[in-house]
Amino acid sequence: MNKRLLFLSLAQASLLLWGIPFPAQAGEQATFQPPSDSEIPSGPFGDLVRKGELVFTQTGTYAKKYVGNDLTCESCHLDRGRKPYAAPLWGAYVSYPRFRTKNNKVSRLGERIQGCFRFSMNGTAPPLDSETIRSLVAYSFWMSRGAPVGVKLAGQGMYRMSPPARKPDPGRGKTVYAARCALCHGADGLGTTSGHDVAFPPVWGPRSYNMGAGLAKVGKLAGFVKMNMPLSKGDTLSDQEAWDVAAYVDSQPRPADPRKSR
Ligand code: HEC
Ligand code: HEC
Known part of the structure; x- marks a missing residue:
């Protein structure tokens, strides 16, 4: 995250810095603490975990052929x-294998990750036995060290919103977007780049997630935004603002669902 400060305009940087010591989010229960990077062991297993972290954070570099945005x-x-x-x-x-209504079958973690490549990354699914998937599964396994299995953990998944008081409205959402999001993601939603580096990712348009992705569902996006955006200032929008801005962002153009287009 700090590398990003180098790319920023003064306004963006001050917004980020102002946000950094933001206190724990309201109503949040104590959540599981994963081990720190310094605890990754040496040897072949640790190497695979480190590879998984590189794929995770620099996906376009370390898993280039599977990424389409x-x-x-x-x-x-x-x-x-x-x-x-x-x-x-x-x-x-700790919550896989799991039954998913998206395809009506029990998925393994590797298959769930393949889904994020196809839809969220608008790319193609790496084979389950590829180093790409194996390293991401190893990284996940390592990070869950000591986490209980078979119970619901606080903070797992995305935040589930309660139903909105008023029907989510892209028009109101546009105003929220201009005030709280455009500085980083751009008024045109296409993100901000600095040279070849993506400083802030696109939230719509040809280089963002496709229509089949989880975030293309307004409720899922609202929950993500509510707890996580503006960056480092999660839980500062009202629920209605989160619903409205999600309705606006998801009403904008983005790549088609690959299951529906050929
Ligand atoms: C555009 C946003 C986005 C991107 C990019 C993305 N994901 Fe996801 N991912 C999601 C959403 C949304 C979910 C569903 C979470 C839920 O339903 O609670 C999800 C779910 C998952 C899950 C299952 C989480 C759970 O608790 O069930 C894994 C594992 C995962 N993603 C891995 C990845 C990996 C690995 C990549 C990169 C190759 C990736 N994702 C890229 C949005 C994204
Ligand atoms: C201070 C800058 C900043 C602001 C303001 C901000 N974001 Fe973000 N947003 C980011 C960054 C950076 C990421 C990617 C996080 C990472 O790579 O670590 C991100 C990720 C996202 C994503 C998932 C990735 C993608 O591009 O689709 C969505 C959706 C999103 N933001 C929506 C919003 C919305 C809606 C608002 C306004 C309520 C907002 N953001 C405000 C910086 C910001």
Whole structure:
């Protein structure tokens, strides 16, 4: 995250810095603490875990042929897959195999990750036995060390919103977007780049997630935004603002669902 400060305008940087010591989010229970990077062991297992972390944070570099947009896994699974309510890897590892209504079958973790490549990364699924999937599973396994299995963990998955008081409205959402999001993601939603580096990822348009992705569902995006955006100032929008801005972002153009287009 700090490398990002180099790319920022003064306004963006001050916004980020102002946000950094933000206190724990309201109503949040104590969440599982994953081990720190310095605890990754040496040897072949540790090497695979470290490889998984590189794929996770620099997906376009380390898994280039499977990626079709400007996002990384960390664009949504914040803080290298550690942040509660941003579908953290420690919560994921202990809840697979799991039944999913998306395809009506019991999925393994590797298959779930393949789904994020196809839809969230607008790319193609790496084979289950590829180093790409194996390293991401190893990274998830390592991060879940000591996490209980078979119970619901606080902060697992994305935050589930209560139904909105008023029907989510893209028009009101546009105003929220201009005030709270455009500085980083751009008024045109296409993100901000600095040279070849993506400083802030696109939230719509051809280089963002496709229509089949989890965040293309307004409720899922609202829950993500509520707890995580503006970056480092999660839980500062009202529920209605989160619903409205999600309705606005998801009403904008993005790549088609690959299951529906050929
Ligand atoms: C555009 C946002 C986005 C990107 C990019 C993304 N994901 Fe996801 N991912 C999601 C959403 C949304 C979910 C569903 C979480 C839920 O339903 O609670 C999810 C779920 C998951 C899960 C299961 C989590 C759970 O608790 O069940 C894993 C594991 C995962 N993603 C891994 C990855 C990996 C690895 C990458 C990079 C190759 C990636 N994701 C890229 C949005 C994204
Ligand atoms: C201070 C800058 C900043 C602001 C303001 C901000 N974001 Fe983000 N946002 C980010 C960054 C950086 C990431 C990627 C996180 C990472 O890679 O670590 C991100 C990720 C996202 C993502 C997932 C990835 C993608 O591009 O689709 C969505 C969706 C999103 N933001 C929506 C919003 C919305 C909606 C708002 C306004 C309520 C907002 N953001 C405000 C910096 C910001």
